[in-house]
Amino acid sequence: MTRPSPQKAALAAACAATFACLSAPTQAQSAVTLYGEIDAGLAYANNVGGHAQYQLTSGLIDGSFWGLQGSEDLGGGMKALFRLERGFAPANGEERNDHPYYVGLESESFGTLTLGRQYDSVHDYFAPFTLTGGTGGTAFAHPFDNDNANNTYLAANAVKYESPKFGGFTFGGMYAFSNGAGRFADNRAYSLGANYAGGAFSAGVAWLHNNGRGANGTGAYEPFALPGSGDAAGSVIDTFVGKQDTIGVGANYIIGDVTLGAAWSRAIQTGVVDADSGAGLPSVGFSNYELNAVWQVTQAVSLAGMYVYTKASAAHWHEGAVQAVYQVSKRTDVYAETVYQRASAGAPAVINAFDPASGRNQLVVATGIRHRF
Structure with missing residues (x-):
């Protein structure tokens, strides 16, 4: 085999060194991460059509999903970023369109601007002070998840801004377009929120407004089953909503290994x-009052509990829940929880993620395993 001349060898070495110098910073400035979570378990619910219900669950704390996220350093304290997530049900493999995907820019001085399908300000600034938006998860949602603290729906066509931190204060907002020609306000949404964290105390407030929810197929939200709508047999009705407003306020205070929380929200649909028929239906409004606590018993064991009182114009619900989590490793934990709900005025008990009760009481007992990757 012919050996290269010393001149050619030196030239090749110089080119390789130059390429390495040019490529190394580029690789260091960009990052893409594959991540996700799988949550599955077993659950018992009583009083479903007069019978007990046993089921394999697909995410009683967090919905199972996989995702890709990445960023590129653009210099000057600016970077481009993206996030793509897709939900699924490990029990049957069903895909779920309940996670965000967006692209945007982040500045150390000016904040973050993103475009895509995204969480609203209720998720960002209010939900963390509820147990459903924190360690409790799906089954701990307020009845019908009426205030969206459990992220039942995300906004399509959304432009979102989040400020940098000013001391312990942050704020942000979102606007979701209707995308309908000549129907600018039909099925649009916008929200605002703010958060403060300082020492042992933190608090947040958020407001979400929507016009013409479900009025077209191109807007912020699809038609949905209105909480409490339906006939005597318990079936639900897909609805359009002329106007929807949700406001929530919450706060936490940490005492040693215990975090105490309180949250209030009001959700109104008019x-x-x-x-299907175009017939008018009654307006619906809910007020939710929640007290919760999380105790980090040891590094591996935590206990959480809550009580929620929900008042509507014609009915009310009492809901209590407790949860225990044991962290087997950094990425894997097992949990057990129970939720009890009691309704009044002929309304059914409806614990989130389970079929409605055939009466005013419902009890859920569940256990599961969760793994993050």
Whole structure:
């Protein structure tokens, strides 16, 4: 085999060194991460059509999903970023469109601007002070998840801004377009929120407004089953909502290994119309009052509990829940929880993620395993 001349060898070495110098910073400035979570378990619910219900669950704390996220350093304290997530049900493999995907820019001085399908300000600034938006998860949602603290729906066509931190204070907002020609306000949404964290105390407030929810297929939200709508047999009705407003306020205080929390929210839907017949339906409003606590017993064991009182114009619900989590490793934990709900005025008990009760009481007992990757 012919050996290269010393001149050619030196030239090749110089080119290789130059390429390495040019490529190394580029690789260091960009990053892409594959991540996700799988949550599955077993659950018992009583009083479903007069019978007990046993099921394999697909995420009683967090919905199972996989995702990709990445960023590129653009210099000057600026970077580009993206996030793509897809939900799924490990029990049956069903895909779930309940996670965000967006692209945007982040500045150390000016904050973050993103475009895509995204969480609203209720998720960002209010939900963390509820147990459903914190360690409790799906089954701990307020009845019907009426205030969206458990992220039942995300906003499509959304532009979102989040400020940098000013001391312990941050704020942000979102606007989701209707994307309908000549129908700018039909099925649009916007929200605002703010958060403060300093020492042992933290608090947040958020507001979400939507016009014409479900009025077209191109806007912020799809038609949805209005909480409490339906006939005597318990079926639900897909609806359009003329106007929807949700406001929430919450706070936490840490005492040693215990975090105490309180949250209040009010959700109102007016101008409600049956999506199939066009018939008008009654407006619906809910007020939720929650007290919760999380105790980090040891580094591996935590206990959480809550009580929620929900008041609507014609009914109310009492809900209590407790949860124990044991962290087997950094990425894997096992949990057990129980939720009890009691309704009044002929309304059914409806624990989130389970079929409605055939009466005013419902009890859920569940256990599961969760792994993050």
